[in-house]
Amino acid sequence: MINPAGHVGRWTLNQLAVGARVSVLMVETMAWMVVAPLRGKGLRFKAAVESFVEFGVRSLPIVGMICFLVGVIIALQSSYTLEKWGANRFIATLVAVSALREMAPLMTAILITGRSGSAITAEIGTMKVGEEIDALEVMGLNPIKYLVVPKFMAMLLAVPCVTVVAMFIMIFGGFFASVLVVGVDPTIYIEMTTQSLVEKDLVTGLVKSIFFGVAICWVGVYRGLQVEGGAEGVGKQTTSSVVTSIFLIIIVDLFFTVLFYFV
Amino acid sequence: MMMGNNQPIIVVEDLVVRYGDRTVLDGVSFEVRQGEVFVILGGSGSGKTTLLRNLVGLMRPASGRILIKGEDFTAMSEDDRIELRKKMGMSFQGSALLQSLSLADNVALPLREHTALEESTIDIMTRIKLELVGLGGFENYLPSELSGGMKKRAGIARAMAMDPEFIFYDEPSAGLDPIVAAGIDDLIRKMQETFKLTSVVVTHEMESVKLIADSVCMLKGGRAVGVGTLDELERSDHPYVQQFFARRADDESEDSAYAKALTGLE
Numbered sequence: 001m002i003n004p005a006g007h008v009g010r011w012t013l014n015q016l017a018v019g020a021r022v023s024v025l026m027v028e029t030m031a032w033m034v035v036a037p038l039r040g041k042g043l044r045f046k047a048a049v050e051s052f053v054e055f056g057v058r059s060l061p062i063v064g065m066i067c068f069l070v071g072v073i074i075a076l077q078s079s080y081t082l083e084k085w086g087a088n089r090f091i092a093t094l095v096a097v098s099a100l101r102e103m104a105p106l107m108t109a110i111l112i113t114g115r116s117g118s119a120i121t122a123e124i125g126t127m128k129v130g131e132e133i134d135a136l137e138v139m140g141l142n143p144i145k146y147l148v149v150p151k152f153m154a155m156l157l158a159v160p161c162v163t164v165v166a167m168f169i170m171i172f173g174g175f176f177a178s179v180l181v182v183g184v185d186p187t188i189y190i191e192m193t194t195q196s197l198v199e200k201d202l203v204t205g206l207v208k209s210i211f212f213g214v215a216i217c218w219v220g221v222y223r224g225l226q227v228e229g230g231a232e233g234v235g236k237q238t239t240s241s242v243v244t245s246i247f248l249i250i251i252v253d254l255f256f257t258v259l260f261y262f263v
Numbered sequence: 264m265m266m267g268n269n270q271p272i273i274v275v276e277d278l279v280v281r282y283g284d285r286t287v288l289d290g291v292s293f294e295v296r297q298g299e300v301f302v303i304l305g306g307s308g309s310g311k312t313t314l315l316r317n318l319v320g321l322m323r324p325a326s327g328r329i330l331i332k333g334e335d336f337t338a339m340s341e342d343d344r345i346e347l348r349k350k351m352g353m354s355f356q357g358s359a360l361l362q363s364l365s366l367a368d369n370v371a372l373p374l375r376e377h378t379a380l381e382e383s384t385i386d387i388m389t390r391i392k393l394e395l396v397g398l399g400g401f402e403n404y405l406p407s408e409l410s411g412g413m414k415k416r417a418g419i420a421r422a423m424a425m426d427p428e429f430i431f432y433d434e435p436s437a438g439l440d441p442i443v444a445a446g447i448d449d450l451i452r453k454m455q456e457t458f459k460l461t462s463v464v465v466t467h468e469m470e471s472v473k474l475i476a477d478s479v480c481m482l483k484g485g486r487a488v489g490v491g492t493l494d495e496l497e498r499s500d501h502p503y504v505q506q507f508f509a510r511r512a513d514d515e516s517e518d519s520a521y522a523k524a525l526t527g528l529e
């Protein structure tokens with residue numbers, strides 16, 4: 001750009017326009033999810049259940065495996081320092097607290113972004129390119145109601161559910177490594193784990209994970225609807241969907257970490 | 264060939280559509296009478312697809328009105344638009360079938376979402392519609408398993424699902440070989456004759472226009488350069504209409520002007 005001020009101005013206007021489009025999408029989604037059913041316009045529960053199975057149940061194997069390994073890693077890394085103080089029993093505390101408050105929600109969200117956030121963008125993008133979105137509209141079927149709301153409901157539920165499973169598996173991974181590799185007494189490990197956890201840790205993790213789900217779904221849908229042109233457009237937006245989504249997840253994570261740090 | 268009475272059922276008044284600063288349609292007006300096949304004819308970039316997207320409400324015009332059965336479609340509430348859309352069917356250029364659903368589910372979709380019919384009734388209706396377009400027995404096929412012509416037919420079956428009063432076709436014969444394309448032309452005519460459907464067809468194929476059109480609106484550069492029956496248009500003295508009917512290329516002079524615009528060279 002020749003004129004830097006003009007460049008900044010255009011960039012700002014562009015971002016504002018994106019913000020406006022995302023807001024419209026959010027308002028419409030909420031309207032079709034919350035207000036329309038009250039006026040007897042119905043929800044597509046069957047589609048929501050199918051999406052829940054896809055986003056949640058089918059992601060369990062990969063999330064489970066990754067979270068088990070992350071649990072092992074956290075345990076071994078903490079032992080590296082704690083051993084010097086003869087405090088290996090505190091591995092349990094570290095694993096439990098970081099799993100619940102941070103690592104399980106984060107890993108779950110990132111994996112679901114890669115699996116399903118990208119899939120949402122690709123699906124909606126391909127439908128847009130193939131005029132399928134237009135076809136829905138001409139048939140009098142609102143694309144938000146038909147496509148977005150079921151996915152949104154599913155995501156809102158799937159991410160926290162998978163996160164809870166991930167929390168348990170990550171703690172088990174830590175237990176596994178501590179007992180077999182480091183040589184911590186299993187009873188002490190379990191005792192330390194139960195002692196160190198409070199309700200607030202679980203709440204922190206779950207609140208985060210709900211907002212992660214919101215971010216994944218909205219970014220996925222928004223990017224999908226932004227697709228222009230053909231297959232290349234789908235590819236571009238899918239990449240962009242994953243990057244934006246992970247970026248937003250980290251921002252949301254930071255926000256809630258700071259919030260819960262002071263609250 | 265004219266069917267039904269001669270009441271205008273779709274009236275387009277002075278339609279102006281813009282993309283940003285570019286004017287795509289510039290004051291287009293015409294009337295479609297009940298039960299006729301109305302063809303919107305024009306070359307690439309003439310604005311014909313944009314015109315169709317406005318007629319079905321996928322776009323809103325900058326100014327002008329579209330009256331459908333006397334009601335202003337451009338100024339209606341969302342609920343009223345949905346009601347009116349239940350009376351419309353549209354066949355898309357690329358068929359736009361939902362790839363994730365079987366043919367039967369595609370056709371049944373509007374019925375399931377808009378009516379309280381029993382599943383068994385929907386099943387029968389779906390079969391009838393597919394039979395109608397010559398796709399009986401293909402209920403369980405996915406769109407990806409069909410040829411281009413079959414997809415087009417399936418798209419028409421879906422457009423017919425709600426027993427519409429209007430049907431819109433976007434380039435029905437684009438990308439099809441002449442024999443299959445002729446089959447689609449026959450189907451358009453058959454639908455119109457059997458169900459007294461008001462049909463609006465967007466195309467650039469002169470051959471199919473001669474077969475199916477009752478009335479024609481010819482677009483060039485976003486303006487209607489000729490509106491009337493095929494005979495009236497053929498007698499038109501507008502040079503572009505003449506050129507289109509004779510299938511002549513643009514003059515040398517226009518070509519060099521275009522080349523100049525492209526290259527910026529004298």
